[in-house]
Amino acid sequence: MARLRIDNVEVEVGAGATLLDAAAKAGAEIPTLCYTRQTGAQASCMVCVVKDAGSGRMLPACSAKAEDGMEVDTRGDEVAGLRRETLLMLLSEHVGDCEAPCTRICPASLDIPGLLRLMSGGDESGAARVAQRDLVFPATLCRVCGAPCEKGCRRAQYDAPVGIRACHAALGEGMPERAEGSGKTVGVIGAGLAGLSAAFTSLLRGHACRVYDEAPVACSSVRVRYAQQLPAEILDAEVESIRRMGAELMLGRAVDAAGVVSTCDAVIVACDAGAPVAANVFRADEHAMPARSVANGKAGARAAEAFLRGQQDQSSRRYNSVIGKLRPEEIHAYGVTRLVDDATSEAGRCLGCDCRKAVSCKLRQHADRYGIRGPVKRHMDRPAIAAIEVLGPVLFEPGKCVKCGICVELSRQSGGGLTFAGRGLDTRVELPPGGRISDDLAMRCAEACPTGALAVRAGEERP
Amino acid sequence: MREMSAEDVIGLIDRSGLRGRGGAGFFTARKWREVRNAPGEVKYIICNGDEGDPGAFMDRMTLESYPFRVIEGMLIAAVATGATRGICYIRAEYPLAVSRVRAALETCGGAGYFGGRILGKGQEFSVELREGAGAFICGEESALIATLEGRRPTPSLRPPYPAHQGLHGYPTLVSNVETLAFVPWIVRHGPDAFAEIGTDRSRGTKVFALAGKVLRGGLIEVPMGTTVREIVEEIGGGVAEGRRLKAVQIGGPSGGCIPESLADLPVDYESLTEAGAMMGSGGFVVLDDRDCIVEMSRYFLSFTQIESCGKCTPCRVGTKQMLEILERLCEGRGSGEDIEVLERLAVTVKRNSLCGLGRTAPNPVLTSLKYFRDEFDAHINGKCPAKKCKALITYSIKEDCIGCTKCAQQCPAGAIGMKPYEVHEIDAVKCVRCGGCFDVCPVDAVEVN
Ligand SMILES: Cc1cc2nc3c(=O)[nH]c(=O)nc-3n(C[C@H](O)[C@H](O)[C@H](O)COP(=O)(O)O)c2cc1C
Ligand code: SF4
Ligand code: SF4
Numbered sequence: 001m002a003r004l005r006i007d008n009v010e011v012e013v014g015a016g017a018t019l020l021d022a023a024a025k026a027g028a029e030i031p032t033l034c035y036t037r038q039t040g041a042q043a044s045c046m047v048c049v050v051k052d053a054g055s056g057r058m059l060p061a062c063s064a065k066a067e068d069g070m071e072v073d074t075r076g077d078e079v080a081g082l083r084r085e086t087l088l089m090l091l092s093e094h095v096g097d098c099e100a101p102c103t104r105i106c107p108a109s110l111d112i113p114g115l116l117r118l119m120s121g122g123d124e125s126g127a128a129r130v131a132q133r134d135l136v137f138p139a140t141l142c143r144v145c146g147a148p149c150e151k152g153c154r155r156a157q158y159d160a161p162v163g164i165r166a167c168h169a170a171l172g173e174g175m176p177e178r179a180e181g182s183g184k185t186v187g188v189i190g191a192g193l194a195g196l197s198a199a200f201t202s203l204l205r206g207h208a209c210r211v212y213d214e215a216p217v218a219c220s221s222v223r224v225r226y227a228q229q230l231p232a233e234i235l236d237a238e239v240e241s242i243r244r245m246g247a248e249l250m251l252g253r254a255v256d257a258a259g260v261v262s263t264c265d266a267v268i269v270a271c272d273a274g275a276p277v278a279a280n281v282f283r284a285d286e287h288a289m290p291a292r293s294v295a296n297g298k299a300g301a302r303a304a305e306a307f308l309r310g311q312q313d314q315s316s317r318r319y320n321s322v323i324g325k326l327r328p329e330e331i332h333a334y335g336v337t338r339l340v341d342d343a344t345s346e347a348g349r350c351l352g353c354d355c356r357k358a359v360s361c362k363l364r365q366h367a368d369r370y371g372i373r374g375p376v377k378r379h380m381d382r383p384a385i386a387a388i389e390v391l392g393p394v395l396f397e398p399g400k401c402v403k404c405g406i407c408v409e410l411s412r413q414s415g416g417g418l419t420f421a422g423r424g425l426d427t428r429v430e431l432p433p434g435g436r437i438s439d440d441l442a443m444r445c446a447e448a449c450p451t452g453a454l455a456v457r458a459g460e461e462r463p
Numbered sequence: 464m465r466e467m468s469a470e471d472v473i474g475l476i477d478r479s480g481l482r483g484r485g486g487a488g489f490f491t492a493r494k495w496r497e498v499r500n501a502p503g504e505v506k507y508i509i510c511n512g513d514e515g516d517p518g519a520f521m522d523r524m525t526l527e528s529y530p531f532r533v534i535e536g537m538l539i540a541a542v543a544t545g546a547t548r549g550i551c552y553i554r555a556e557y558p559l560a561v562s563r564v565r566a567a568l569e570t571c572g573g574a575g576y577f578g579g580r581i582l583g584k585g586q587e588f589s590v591e592l593r594e595g596a597g598a599f600i601c602g603e604e605s606a607l608i609a610t611l612e613g614r615r616p617t618p619s620l621r622p623p624y625p626a627h628q629g630l631h632g633y634p635t636l637v638s639n640v641e642t643l644a645f646v647p648w649i650v651r652h653g654p655d656a657f658a659e660i661g662t663d664r665s666r667g668t669k670v671f672a673l674a675g676k677v678l679r680g681g682l683i684e685v686p687m688g689t690t691v692r693e694i695v696e697e698i699g700g701g702v703a704e705g706r707r708l709k710a711v712q713i714g715g716p717s718g719g720c721i722p723e724s725l726a727d728l729p730v731d732y733e734s735l736t737e738a739g740a741m742m743g744s745g746g747f748v749v750l751d752d753r754d755c756i757v758e759m760s761r762y763f764l765s766f767t768q769i770e771s772c773g774k775c776t777p778c779r780v781g782t783k784q785m786l787e788i789l790e791r792l793c794e795g796r797g798s799g800e801d802i803e804v805l806e807r808l809a810v811t812v813k814r815n816s817l818c819g820l821g822r823t824a825p826n827p828v829l830t831s832l833k834y835f836r837d838e839f840d841a842h843i844n845g846k847c848p849a850k851k852c853k854a855l856i857t858y859s860i861k862e863d864c865i866g867c868t869k870c871a872q873q874c875p876a877g878a879i880g881m882k883p884y885e886v887h888e889i890d891a892v893k894c895v896r897c898g899g900c901f902d903v904c905p906v907d908a909v910e911v912n
Contacts, residue, residue, distance in 0.1 A: 043774075086815055092784060
């Protein structure tokens with residue numbers, strides 16, 4: 001039994017308890033990467049560092065034992081600074097993309113690899129729902145967008161970029177599900193692409209929504225600008241589906257901005273008109289580039305959503321790890337296990353450059369928590385790209401491994417599987433020559449791996 | 464010894480003030496007592512002869528020349544701690560030490576020193592020899608134990624210390640060769656004879672591997688508390704004629720660099736640690752004004768970086784980042800923020816690494832930054848004040864040249880045309896900056912800038 005103070009909170013823990021256990025009892029949340037209950041402490045990532053005030057020593061909370069009379073600091077500036085620096089080191093070593101380059105380029109951040117995987121798997125309506133969710137006006141955009149995404153497509157380095165725009169243009173209609181009603185109402189001033197995207201996104205999140213505009217028809221400026229490429233019925237149908245989803249369109253009437261602000265829980269201003277400044281008023285500017293208008297609308301809705309739920313708007317500012325340019329000698333390794341040469345469909349040509357664990361990855365979560373904005377300066381040469389390995393149902397992407405040792409320990413407990421090889425900066429996880437790993441063990445390793453290094457091939461995390 | 468109890472032996476070592484010579488300087492008697500009091504039906508003594516530090520070879524010398532001292536030390540430690548099994552863990556790259564210790568162990572076994580009744584007591588003890596696993600980290604006690612258990616040589620967090628939970632989970636005394644070799648001397652001559660030498664907290668003598676820019680190098684044994692200047696000047700014979708003492712790097716690659724201005728520092732555990740260096744393995748490298756501090760930091764760090772076991776993040780990644788920054792500085796590719804970043808990385812590696820390797824690896828860089836920051840700044844501005852970093856210097860020949868052609872014959876790159884009796888010239892593009900011409904010119908006409 002030990003009695004100690006964690007951030008000045010007194011706690012009592014049983015014999016053998018670690019500082020991590022004691023902190024949990026004191027309600028202090030300590031970030032970890034290399035710790036799981038089943039594998040115990042590896043003491044490798046050093047992200048869980050805390051300060052023992054008595055000795056002044058920095059200790060990994062996962063393995064340091066709680067001792068009687070200890071005074072432990074888990075969140076002072078020095079501790080937070082060391083965690084941040086240590087995370088920066090892991091990110092400097094990290095060779096992986098959180099988001100695919102095409103998605104990063106797409107102004108509306110369409111989850112392109114996710115959509116293409118659904119398509120090539122035959123789930124056309126699922127793919128259509130993704131397009132609708134991310135693009136709001138998929139049919140409109142595929143006629144008016146210059147497809148910058150295709151310029152970033154890595155497949156171009158092997159043969160030709162994936163025809164991303166043509167793929168999503170071929171999709172039919174698909175409506176994502178609305179979240180449960182929140183009882184809140186969002187008012188949107190301006191019924192252009194930005195305003196309606198804000199409205200649609202707010203509806204999806206479960207809010208009621210009213211859209212106000214003086215003009216009698218929605219999206220009038222796009223209609224004029226793209227009269228050539230964009231048949232009116234296409235845009236009308238997309239506006240109609242937003243209305244059908246529940247948007248109340250109040251068009252062709254003078255807008256009383258102050259009145260809207262006082263009657264709605266949150267207001268998104270999506271027109272040039274000056275709007276009252278208030279805590280519940282957000283902006284979503286129209287942009288000359290239609291896809292950017294959509295992006296602005298979604299961002300405005302996210303900000304309003306965060307306000308309504310009393311949370312911080314994180315989603316739009318997540319840390320993004322990027323590999324950067326492939327060196328000529330790396331192109332083979334990058335693609336060797338991703339290329340599907342006999343792809344039967346265009347969508348099947350996608351290399352899947354995104355991360356299967358973009359949401360659950362603890363490294364990315366901690367980077368966000370410690371205010372790291374990517375991409376980080378590595379201060380050293382980027383480690384070379386190593387080919388993805390296929391372990392049955394699981395993909396192993398060595399560049400994303402943080403050498404935490406969890407999968408190695410799980411393998412040891414199961415009597416074989418993954419091991420460490422090499423040392424220093426060349427430490428790597430591998431299946432030893434002639435070694436095997438069962439599907440079950442591979443799945444458990446993927447589940448426990450804190451990053452996207454081991455991920456279930458069929459896994460999709462983006463909501 | 465035959466009359467002494469375990470407590471007597473520990474008390475004796477306690478009074479002598481002996482501290483571990485393996486680096487950290489932990490009080491030996493305290494460690495012995497910990498092992499003695501730790502419960503366990505089996506207890507081990509490991510003699511740490513892994514000596515992985517480049518340039519240090521005192522343990523090798525002891526093992527090769529005086530193996531019996533070490534074995535005797537282990538026997539005495541066995542009585543004191545109640546240990547039943549001993550292991551001599553010797554670096555595999557020391558084949559002579561291995562064969563001499565093996566022979567000595569056989570001799571001792573044959574003479575009945577091991578077995579069921581060592582030193583006339585009812586205690587069992589025997590010693591086996593094991594060869595090191597070939598990496599610097601294997602000298603760190605928890606990694607050393609891992610290799611003995613057949614695991615990868617990676618350290619684990621201490622506590623638990625080996626004294627409580629060591630080899631196969633049993634209480635284990637890990638002691639350095641030099642420490643153990645002192646023990647029979649102390650028993651024979653009494654603790655006071657030992658304690659009389661040295662300073663208040665650092666008793667006895669210490670062996671250093673004196674090297675670098677001194678006239679006489681080699682292994683030296685000095686009383687603790689001898690000053691840096693005394694070692695350099697009186698024992699080493701000072702730096703070469705016309706050169707100036709600049710600094711000494713004490714403690715090997717994990718130690719720190721002490722500037723000439725602190726040369727009156729007494730060499731003992733506390734003073735060294737306070738100055739940012741450490742006793743370490745006893746490396747003692749003397750630098751003169753032609754040594755570049757940035758290049759020396761790079762050199763020492765290149766060793767620890769290669770030897771990082773790779774287990775924990777700060778040491779695995781941080782040492783590599785630091786090394787690349789230092790390489791850039793030496794190659795004249797440094798940028799404005801490099802020094803600040805280097806310092807931040809160094810602090811993180813020092814504070815947040817798991818084991819002693821990472822926690823000490825930044826010492827040369829941090830002490831160099833502390834005492835010679837202007838040299839780092841100069842490198843950012845494209846200048847190497849010691850005129851050592853090749854990318855930052857040019858060689859040229861002054862009018863004083865007598866046209867002897869020695870430089871032209873010396874130059875391996877053909878950068879100097881043979882022009883007897885004329886003033887020679889160096890082709891800066893071909894020049895590889897080896898300094899050969901500088902060294903052979905009989906009239907000092909070659910200039911470095
Ligand atoms: C990276 C590293 C390398 C080490 N190498 C050695 C070594 O070669 N020999 C040694 O005696 N101690 C070495 N040590 C120190 C040991 O961990 C341990 O503290 C020492 O053997 C204890 O002996 P002592 O009490 O006699 O000093 C090393 C420590 C570290 C962190
Ligand atoms: S692959 Fe293994 S060692 Fe690497 S991060 Fe995942 S669980 Fe950790
Ligand atoms: S500090 Fe370096 S040598 Fe020690 S555990 Fe960490 S990586 Fe390994």
